[in-house]
Structure formats: C-alpha cells, structure tokens
Amino acid sequence: MADSxxxxxxxxxxxxxxxxxxxxxxxxxxxxxxxxxxxxxxxPHPFISFSFAAIAISFWYAGSGPGLLALLLSYLTxxxxxxxxxxxxxxxxxxxxxxxxxGAAVARFSTSRRRAERLLKEARDFLEVxxxxxxxDLAQTNETLHGTHAELxxxxxxxxxxxxxxxxxxxxLDLRDLLRDISASARRLxxxxxxxxxxxDPETGELKLLAMDFPGGKGFLKEETVRASNxxxxxxxxxxxxxxxxxxxDFYSEExxxxxxxxxxxxxxxISRTRVLGVLGLSRLEDVPFxxxxxxxxxxxxxxxxxxxxxxxxxxxxxxxxxxxxxxxxYLEDEIRTEANFEDIVGTSQALHRVLKLVETVxxxxxxxxxxxxxGTGKELIARAIHDVSSRHSNTFVKLNCAALPAGLLESExxxxxxxxxxxxxxxxxxxxxxxxxxxxxxxxxxxIPLELQPKLLRVLQEREFERLGGxxxxxxxxxxxxxxxxxxxxxVQEQKFRADLFFRLNxxxxxxxxxxxxxxxxxLLVRHFAEEFSRRIGRRVEAISSQTMQxxxxxxxxxxxxxxxNVIERxxxxxxxxxxxxxxAELRPRAMRLPAKEAVPAKSTRRTPVRSILADVDRNxxxxxxEETGGRIGGADGAAARLGLKRTTFITRMKKLDINPHxxxxxxxxxxxxxxxxxxxxxxxxxxDVTS
Numbered sequence: 001m002a003d004s005x006x007x008x009x010x011x012x013x014x015x016x017x018x019x020x021x022x023x024x025x026x027x028x029x030x031x032x033x034x035x036x037x038x039x040x041x042x043x044p045h046p047f048i049s050f051s052f053a054a055i056a057i058s059f060w061y062a063g064s065g066p067g068l069l070a071l072l073l074s075y076l077t078x079x080x081x082x083x084x085x086x087x088x089x090x091x092x093x094x095x096x097x098x099x100x101x102x103g104a105a106v107a108r109f110s111t112s113r114r115r116a117e118r119l120l121k122e123a124r125d126f127l128e129v130x131x132x133x134x135x136x137d138l139a140q141t142n143e144t145l146h147g148t149h150a151e152l153x154x155x156x157x158x159x160x161x162x163x164x165x166x167x168x169x170x171x172x173l174d175l176r177d178l179l180r181d182i183s184a185s186a187r188r189l190x191x192x193x194x195x196x197x198x199x200x201d202p203e204t205g206e207l208k209l210l211a212m213d214f215p216g217g218k219g220f221l222k223e224e225t226v227r228a229s230n231x232x233x234x235x236x237x238x239x240x241x242x243x244x245x246x247x248x249x250d251f252y253s254e255e256x257x258x259x260x261x262x263x264x265x266x267x268x269x270x271i272s273r274t275r276v277l278g279v280l281g282l283s284r285l286e287d288v289p290f291x292x293x294x295x296x297x298x299x300x301x302x303x304x305x306x307x308x309x310x311x312x313x314x315x316x317x318x319x320x321x322x323x324x325x326x327x328x329x330x331y332l333e334d335e336i337r338t339e340a341n342f343e344d345i346v347g348t349s350q351a352l353h354r355v356l357k358l359v360e361t362v363x364x365x366x367x368x369x370x371x372x373x374x375x376g377t378g379k380e381l382i383a384r385a386i387h388d389v390s391s392r393h394s395n396t397f398v399k400l401n402c403a404a405l406p407a408g409l410l411e412s413e414x415x416x417x418x419x420x421x422x423x424x425x426x427x428x429x430x431x432x433x434x435x436x437x438x439x440x441x442x443x444x445x446x447x448x449i450p451l452e453l454q455p456k457l458l459r460v461l462q463e464r465e466f467e468r469l470g471g472x473x474x475x476x477x478x479x480x481x482x483x484x485x486x487x488x489x490x491x492x493v494q495e496q497k498f499r500a501d502l503f504f505r506l507n508x509x510x511x512x513x514x515x516x517x518x519x520x521x522x523x524x525l526l527v528r529h530f531a532e533e534f535s536r537r538i539g540r541r542v543e544a545i546s547s548q549t550m551q552x553x554x555x556x557x558x559x560x561x562x563x564x565x566x567n568v569i570e571r572x573x574x575x576x577x578x579x580x581x582x583x584x585x586a587e588l589r590p591r592a593m594r595l596p597a598k599e600a601v602p603a604k605s606t607r608r609t610p611v612r613s614i615l616a617d618v619d620r621n622x623x624x625x626x627x628e629e630t631g632g633r634i635g636g637a638d639g640a641a642a643r644l645g646l647k648r649t650t651f652i653t654r655m656k657k658l659d660i661n662p663h664x665x666x667x668x669x670x671x672x673x674x675x676x677x678x679x680x681x682x683x684x685x686x687x688x689x690d691v692t693s
Contacts, residue, residue, distance in 0.1 A: 024066035027054035028073040059106040071103040175312035179211035193285045199278035203476035220259040236267040263287040270306040347522035351514035363389035370506045371484040373513030376563030379484035387440040395439035403445035421470025436479045446483040454499045461505045516558040530569035543579045552585040
C-alpha cells in the first residue's frame with residue numbers, strides 16, 4: 001500500500017511535494033552515510049550501488065522530480081567524496097553518463113508504472129461504482145423476490161386453506177365437526193387467537209356459538225353461548241355486512257371479549273343464495289386490526305363456508321327426517337300389529353257421555369291430560385280421541401307403555417340415544433319424544449316410571465327440551481303429553497314412590513274413566529260390536545245372542561272391564577259353530593256370585609281363565625247345573641259342554657271322574673244342528689234333581 005500512498009503525492013498539498021523531495025534527499029544522504037561508514041572502517045564502499053538504489057527508489061515511489069534530484073545529488077556527492085577532479089572533468093563524465101542512462105531507464109519504468117496504476121485505479125473506481133450499482137440492483141431484486149415469495153407463500157397458504165375447506169366439505173357431514181376443522185385452519189392461517197361460528201338455534205332462533213377454536217381461552221367464551229341481540233355478531237347476522245372491532249379504537253365493546261383479553265375482532269356473514277345462515281368471527285389477543293385485504297379474503301372463505309353450512313344443515317335435516325320416518329314406519333308397523341281395533345268409542349251411558357264431554361273440552365288445548373281408570377277401561381282409546389279432535393291430529397300419535405320396559409331401555413326409548421352411548425348402541429336412535437314432535441305422546445302406565453327417570457320427564461314438561469342418552473346437544477320438542485295409569489298416584493306421592501312435582505305437572509286435566517260395571521247399559525252395544533268384529537275377522541257368521549246370555553253378561557261385574565269382555569266375546573265367537581253366539585255363562589256366574597251387584601271391585605288387572613284350566617275351576621255343582629239347564633243334553637250348540645266351554649269328550653271324561661251320569665230320559669236326544677237360541681234353550685227346572693246312573 002506504500003506505492004499507492006506515494007503515487008498520490010502529486011495530487012496532495014504542498015507538504016506532500018516537500019515530503020517527496022525531502023525523501024529523495026534523505027535517500028541520497030543515507031547512501032552517502034553508509035559509504036562513509038564503510039570507508040572509515042577501510043571496507044569497500046560501493047557508493048554507486050547505494051546511489052543507484054536511492055535514485056531508483058526516488059523515481060519509483062516519489063516521481064520524476066525527486067528522482068532527478070536524487071540523480072543530481074548522487075553525482076555531485078560522488079565527485080565530492082569519491083572521485084577527485086572537477087565535477088564535469090574527464091574522470092567524472094563516465095559516471096554522469098551511467099547515472100543519466102540509469103535515471104532515464106528508471107524514469108521510464110516509473111512513468112509506465114504510474115500510468116498503469118492510474119488506469120488500474122480508474123478501472124477499479126469504475127468497477128467499484130458498477131459493483132455498487134449492481135449490488136443495489138441485486139438488493140432491490142432480492143427484496144422484490146422476498147416480497148414476491150412471501151406473497152406466493154401467503155397465497156399458497158390461502159389456497160391450501162380453501163382446499164382444506166373443500167376437503168372438509170366433502171369429508172365432513174356433521175356440522176359441528178366441520179365448523180371446528182374450519183375454525184382451526186382459519187385460526188392458523190390468519191394468525192388469530194380465536195375463531196368461532198355463530199348459527200341461529202333452529203327452535204328459538206337465537207344466535208348461538210356453535211363451534212369455536214380458542215386454545216388460550218379462559219372459559220368466558222364457550223360453545224352454546226347465546227349472543228345478545230345488541231352484539232356485533234347479531235348486528236352482522238341482521239344486516240349481512242362484515243364488521244371489524246378494536247378495543248381502544250371503537251366505542252363498542254363486549255364484556256366476554258374484555259374478560260378473555262381479546263383486543264380486535266372481525267365478524268363476517270355466511271351468505272348463501274341471499275340468505276344469511278350465520279356469522280364467522282375471528283379475534284386476536286393483540287391490538288392488530290384486520291386489514292381490508294384480510295376482510296376481502298375472509299369474505300371468500302365465508303362464501304365457501306356458507307355453502308358447507310347449507311349442505312351440512314340440509315344433510316342434518318334429511319338425516320333427521322329419514323331417521324324419524326324410519327322410526328315412524330317401525331312404530332306404525334308395530335302399532336298395526338298390536339292395534340286393539342277399536343274403530344270407535346261404543347256406548348251411550350251417562351258416565352261415558354260425561355267422559356266424552358271432558359274430551360271435547362280439553363282436546364282443542366295443548367294441556368297435559370292424566371287419564372285415571374281401572375285396567376281395561378279404554379284409556380288409550382280416550383287418548384286417541386283427544387288427539388284426533390285436537391289441532392295436532394295431522395301429526396303423529398306415539399304411544400309408549402312405561403311398564404313394558406326396564407329403566408335403562410325406557411330412558412333410551414323415551415329420549416333416544418347417541419351412537420356409542422352404551423354397549424350395543426351401534427347407531428344413533430331418536431326417541432319417542434322426538435318422534436312425537438308437533439304431535440301427541442301417550443305414556444301408558446306412567447306410574448311405573450322409575451324415580452331416577454322422572455326428573456328428566458319433568459324437565460320436558462317444564463322446559464320442553466331434553467338431551468339424548470349419551471349426547472350433549474339440547475333438543476327442543478313441541479309435544480303434547482297424555483298420561484294414563486290405573487294406580488293411585490296421589491297415594492304413591494305420599495309413599496314417596498312418585499315425585500310430587502311431576503304429579504302436579506301431569507294432573508293438569510284429569511279424566512277418570514268409569515269401570516264397565518258402572519256402564520251396564522253399554523254392555524249389549526259392546527257385545528254386538530265385538531261379536532260383529534271377530535266374526536268378520538274369523539270368517540264366522542254370528543247373528544243372534546240369546547236374552548239369557550245377554551242378561552248374564554250384563555249382571556257380571558267385569559273386573560277386567562272392556563278388555564275382559566272383548567276376550568270373552570272373541571273366545572265365544574271361536575267356539576260358536578252356528579249363527580248364535582254361545583257364551584260360557586257358567587264360567588262367569590261363580591265370579592259374579594262372589595261379588596254383589598253394583599259393588600266396586602279393586603282396581604287391578606283380571607285375566608280371563610284359559611280354556612285348558614277350566615277343568616280345574618269347574619266343580620260338580622257347575623256340571624249338574626249345566627245339565628239341568630240343558631235338560632241333560634251334553635252335545636250340540638246349546639249343550640252342557642258348550643255352555644261350559646268344553647269339548648264333548650272332555651265334558652264326558654269330567655263327568656265320569658266326578659261320578660256324574662246324565663238322566664236316563666234325556667241323555668240320548670241331542671240336537672247338534674240348533675240354529676235358534678229361543679227354541680234350543682230349555683227352561684230351567686224349578687227344583688234340583690239328582691242325576692243318577
């Protein structure tokens with residue numbers, strides 16, 4: 001670097017010029033000092049060599065002027081100290097020529113070097129300028145590339161989000177799971193802290209936070225939160241316009257956002273076919289507002305999400321309707337198989353007229369009805385009549401026997417269950433409450449509902465909402481409840497076997513059905529109705545019923561009420577071979593004799609005795625009485641065997657076992673082709689007579 005510094009002397013100040021010339025003088029003085037020192041010690045002193053070095057250095061580093069000065073000083077010093085004679089004498093001329101030649105050569109080389117240095121300096125300066133310009137251009141290009149790469153990366157992430165949205169739309173059919181996946185993707189891409197979807201409740205219309213992704217949440221914002229009507233989310237839902245919000249910059253604020261520490265938010269409507277389906281909300285914990293570009297891109301996301309939400313809502317509705325139709329189909333098929341086939345309420349008694357008047361009064365309302373009565377009095381038929389006259393008659397009438405199912409299955413049957421709620425729950429199932437939505441639910445034997453299940457039923461009556469077994473989503477239902485029981489619920493409340501609050505909710509409009517023994521005038525109508533119905537079903541032709549038979553049926557107390565009467569008539573139609581209805585009156589009379597007329601019987605179920613067990617109930621006196629009534633006739637349509645509901649051979653076997661033989665005069669004449677009750681039924685003998693063999 002010394003050559004660069006020396007080469008710059010000509011362009012510097014006067015001090016630099018003096019320094020160059022002074023340097024030449026110093027170099028010559030140094031050469032002289034070395035030569036004199038060597039001479040003092042009697043050593044060879046090549047002053048010419050030293051001076052040549054001083055001249056070369058001066059020309060090379062200081063320039064032509066200092067080099068010529070060094071040349072002149074070297075020659076004069078040589079003549080003064082080392083060569084005797086004059087300066088320009090013959091002895092010194094050769095030295096002068098040598099010095100001139102050496103100086104010219106060195107000067108030429110020095111000039112070429114300086115020219116080369118100048119050219120190199122100019123080239124270097126030019127190159128530095130070009131490099132600096134190129135560097136600036138490259139830096140700008142690099143910045144542009146970085147910006148373009150960032151934009152491309154951001155655009156790639158956005159396109160990936162849109163692709164994820166499309167994949168979610170295709171692969172996710174459950175609305176909540178779909179919105180949760182979209183929330184997580186949008187939160188990562190938009191560098192937000194919380195993303196949520198607000199959709200209106202299908203029952204109440206209130207805007208609810210259906211799905212949210214907020215890993216750092218404190219719990220003030222959570223799913224199923226109802227949005228206030230004056231919140232920004234509700235405003236966006238009403239107006240269909242996006243809105244942004246920042247704490248400290250906007251006058252509006254929300255308490256839940258302040259508690260969570262959220263500083264900025266953006267709400268966007270989910271619009272599909274000019275209809276607002278919900279609101280997409282994004283929030284940040286930092287005070288970083290959402291730019292117009294963010295809002296524009298989020299509106300594109302909102303458009304795609306709106307399509308997904310609409311598809312998911314449609315899928316949910318179709319699935320629910322499909323499941324409901326499938327359940328209704330199974331229910332109706334089951335109901336057809338178990339239908340009691342009461343085409344109408346039969347009877348003209350005052351007791352029945354009072355009940356029908358109550359039915360006519362309560363039917364137009366949606367009030368809960370509690371039907372009391374003994375078993376077999378037609379509680380389900382009255383419940384159907386209430387439903388048919390009400391405004392809900394076009395919807396489903398669903399019934400459930402609470403005594404026919406255990407507690408676990410009863411809860412699943414009533415409220416439904418989710419997939420995996422318990423062992424064996426391989427699919428989702430809607431319950432009877434959901435099936436009867438906008439219709440009527442009839443709960444038979446409501447007194448058999450377990451205590452642990454009664455609060456859930458009470459909630460349905462009070463709040464009109466419930467959750468499926470194993471589910472968390474609250475389902476609202478609009479169902480009218482009609483309950484029936486043959487038990488004394490008030491006594492059960494006293495015994496703490498039934499909840500008092502549930503009893504009061506059920507006992508809004510009680511209807512007590514009279515037992516059949518209090519409707520004796522309706523028995524002939526019921527007998528004819530059942531006889532015609534079972535004759536048509538079995539293919540028989542029953543046209544006549546004897547007056548004695550009808551009187552016996554009217555005098556019987558019927559502890560099993562209409563159900564027992566129905567079963568007796570059905571059996572009688574099966575056993576009747578002609579056009580006359582043959583009823584085993586003797587089977588009923590012993591029971592009637594144990595119960596005085598018009599005496600109330602305990603409200604409990606009475607089953608008809610099966611035909612195969614009649615032999616155990618018929619004793620000697622019954623057989624003798626039957627023989628007396630038929631004049632000793634055993635076979636035939638009005639024979640003793642038919643009156644007791646037995647086969648002829650079975651009757652004879654029973655007679656032999658009890659040592660009873662028919663009268664010798666009447667045991668051979670048997671009319672098996674009787675067609676008229678009046679001619680075939682003989683007058684009962686006035687006094688009892690022994691039947692001997």
